Amino acid sequence: MNPYAEQLADATDAVTAAWARRSIRALLRAAGVAEDDRLTQRIEQAAGETESYVRAALREFLALDVDDQRTNPLAVLRSAVRFPTAALREAGVPEVRRDEFEVRSFPDDVYRLSPATWNDIDESLQEPGIIWGAWKAKTVLDRRRAEGKR
Secondary structure: OOHHHHHHHHHHHHHHHHHHHHHHHHHHHHHOOOOOHHHHHHHHHHHHHHHHHHHHHHHHHHHOOHHHOOOOHHHHHHHOOHHHHHHHHHOOOOOOOOOHHHHHHOOOOOOOOOOOOHHHOOHHHHHHHHHHHHHHHHHHHHHHHHOOOO
């Protein structure tokens, strides 16, 4: 992995579990579901599953050549919402209202957990996310220019 990808992966590792916990607890509070010991254990399990999945999948994605990347790193985090979603369903939290775009774009994200930006996960990801994106764009542009394309 290049240093920009590694920096993004490391920064994401540091905040993923906290993001999952925070997301679950916010929806539990909004639904009026009290957190007991069993639910606390389930939140920790979901946070751990989210963290493990993101750590592996994000590194796998970032290790791909930029021309082979068909999505972006946020897509990895969006696919990880299945772990908090499972915990929320088990707790009996009702699904949230979503607009047509959300339903069409993220059909399985019934709690509207998918991050739109790095800040939706943690503000500390904003800078490494932008830097990685700029590096990728420059890499692609440099390659296309070398190929005689503009």
